[in-house]
Structure formats: structure tokens, C-alpha cells
Amino acid sequence: MLTRPPALLHSLFPGCEWQYPTAERILYLTFDDGPIPEETPWVLDQLADHQAKTTFFCVGDNVQRYPEIAQRAVAEGHRLANHTHHHLNAWAHPRTAYLHDVAQCQQTLTELGLLKAETRPLLRPPYGRLTWPLLRHLRPQYRLIMWSVLTQDYDQSLSAERCLRQSIAATRPGDIVVFHDSQKASRNLRYVLPRYLAHFAERGFTFASL
Numbered sequence: 001m002l003t004r005p006p007a008l009l010h011s012l013f014p015g016c017e018w019q020y021p022t023a024e025r026i027l028y029l030t031f032d033d034g035p036i037p038e039e040t041p042w043v044l045d046q047l048a049d050h051q052a053k054t055t056f057f058c059v060g061d062n063v064q065r066y067p068e069i070a071q072r073a074v075a076e077g078h079r080l081a082n083h084t085h086h087h088l089n090a091w092a093h094p095r096t097a098y099l100h101d102v103a104q105c106q107q108t109l110t111e112l113g114l115l116k117a118e119t120r121p122l123l124r125p126p127y128g129r130l131t132w133p134l135l136r137h138l139r140p141q142y143r144l145i146m147w148s149v150l151t152q153d154y155d156q157s158l159s160a161e162r163c164l165r166q167s168i169a170a171t172r173p174g175d176i177v178v179f180h181d182s183q184k185a186s187r188n189l190r191y192v193l194p195r196y197l198a199h200f201a202e203r204g205f206t207f208a209s210l
Helices: 008-012 040-049 060-065 067-075 095-111 132-138 160-170 186-202
Strands: 026-032 055-058 079-082 176-180
Touching: 026 040, 040 067, 040 186, 055 060, 055 067, 060 067, 060 095, 067 079, 079 095, 095 132, 160 186, 176 186
Parallel strands: 026 055, 026 176, 055 079
Antiparallel strands: none
């Protein structure tokens, strides 16, 4: 996959949010697939070191397993959002099953008191995959969040140095940047994240939740 997706994709998924172009030096970091004890607390420590706020797109099943980590993220000023309950691929599951999984994740986040008051909660489809029928169904209920920079930290064939280099080169003010607080991403994440944060903090950028 490309670090910076082509603009053509934006037109294929109307109504999804990809970036917020601005002259301000601000970035919207996001983390997918957690929370898990092996990675998410470490991520929270790195964010705290740089006074950075972020949005965690959570797998509902992980939230149920590790509610204390999710609660820590909220207590530290971060935002939690829906990444389906079982990390479902929309291209590989029936529409009714996918919608049920989205609803189950949202219910989990709500029942644990992890969501801020919002009229349209945030949802990121796993792998960035949606079908047009799902898009039409979900768009009135959720803000569908995609990205403008994909770090590819999960790609174990990608060296950590290259992952950092291409992530920095692709980043622009107002970008929505994807990292993963997952074990698969751990090697690259632990090298890239502190250096990425330091690089942009030194250049006067701030890091905000969506």
C-alpha cells in the first residue's frame, strides 16, 4: 500500500474524512487495533512525553479484555473510537454481520463510558475497506475516518529506518496519520513513533485528537 493514498480514492468514498488541509502545524495521529497490554501503555508513555493527544480506533474485543488500558487513554485526554468489534474485513463478511460488529463495538465503548458526547461517533473500517452499500448505511450514523498518511508500521518486510523516513517525507500539516498499537507493528512502531514525534515537535507541530 502507498504511504500517501491517491486523491482518486477520496472520490470513490464520498463523505469519508481523509485529511484537514491547513496552514497550521498540526497533525492528527491515530492508532488502530488496540488496546493491548504489550503496546498501548508504551504508546501512551510516548505521547505523554510530547504532550500529544491522539485518537485510538479500538477493536471492541480488545476493549472488553483490557478496559483498564482504554480507561487510562481516556483519562490522559485521548479519544477512543470504533474499529469494529472483531476487526472485520468489509469485503469478506456479509453486510448484516459487519453492521452488527460495528454496533457491538460501539455498545462496548458506550457501556464502559469511554466516549465523549458526540452526535456522530467516529468509525474507521479495518483495512480502510468498505462497500458502497455499507458506506450509504454508515455515513448518516458515523464520521468515517480514513487517512492521508499510512506509516505501514505493520509491514514486517519494511525496515524501521525506511518506515520512519517515508512517513516523515509523506507528512503535511493537517494530515491524519495511521500507526498501529499491535504486536505485528511492534518492531517498527517502537523505532518510528518516538522519532516521528520528536521530528515534528522540534519543528513546532502539535498533535491533536480528531
